Amino acid sequence: MEQPRTQEQRVREYIKKFADEFSHEQRQSFIKWFASLYTDDAIAVAAQSAKQLTPEQLVREHEQQVQTIKEQISLLRNCTPKVGVFGNSGVGKSTLCNAIFGQDVAKVNDVEACTRKTQEILLQSETGGMILVDFPGIGEDPEHQKEYTDLYKSKASELDLILWAIKADDRDYYSALKSYEKVFSAKEKMPPVLFVITQADKTNDKEDWDGYEYKPGGSQIGNITIKEKDVSRRFDLKAGQIISIAISRNGRAYNLTELVVRVVKILTRQWVETNQYDIELVKHVVKVLNPREVCSMTTPMPENPPACSALKALYRQLCQYTAIREQGKQ
DSSP, X not given: OOOOOOHHHHHHHHHHHHTTTSOHHHHHHHHHHHHTTSOHHHHHHHHHHHOOOOHHHHHHHHHHHHHHHHHHHTTSBSOOOEEEEEEBTTSSHHHHHHHHHTSOOXXXXXXXXXXXXXXXXXXXXXXXXXXXXXXXXXXXXXXXXXXXXXXXXXXXXXXXXXXXXXXXXXXXXXXHHHHHXXXXXXXXXXXXXXXXXXXXXXXXXXXXXXXXXXXXXXHHHHHHXXXXXXXXXXXXXXXXXXXXXXXXXXXXXXXXXXXXXXXXXXXXXXXXXXXXXXXXXXXXXXXXXXXXXXXXXXXXXXXXXXXXXXXXXXXXXHHHHHHHHXXXXX
């Protein structure tokens, strides 16, 4: 039988639940009020729970986070890869997109699904860029489950990377597993996938979350590792394909910049691995578009489309051009 919570535990949970909605002045007033009612030990518990950054510190932390993400995005040169965000409704896909972008650009609703169509978000720096594509969430009902899974499957090959989001406190993987299996059962070449475990602050024991540093503490650290291993086993993933994050309402984040670093590394590695292949494609384009060579083109078309979204679009146009030219010969 579960033991009744003490007054101190109730106060601590209350403050943690509403900490993001309290202003700095409200938190200080609450501590003073609590101090007039309870013992020194209880005061210490409440003060530690309510310990938060000042508004000025929050602004500086957010600005530094946004700058770090921009610096990472700038490493993606000469190509604008597309990154799709898949996952169940309510896991925080749109919140993730907003956090990476640095401001609210994707619709967010705590009560019902608000993303019914894909939303494209362009992250651009002076030297590079990336397109985040926020997809509708699966798992809401059977009708939308099939509709959105089919959408995932039809669009997956056009992406350069898939971020698949799962909530830290979710134990039912049924809808995600079914959708994942169907999407990656396709015969055509699929992009790499990185699983993002969202809302890591909700991992048990929630009371161990360090609100001041905004990171897991105590038993949460081990439980997050257990969760990542469980997701790895169920979806047959490697350790490097999973990362846990948390994003607060006031813009604080745990592991967000680490996620962006990992995304950029994956996309950069893809570019390097396909670079030689892309050179062959460019040679082919030059040959096709050169009037002197049109009638004597012997270079075969590449069997599979390239990895980069921009080159995929060029490849499709080239296929259409070649088909029209061949019809003209007949």
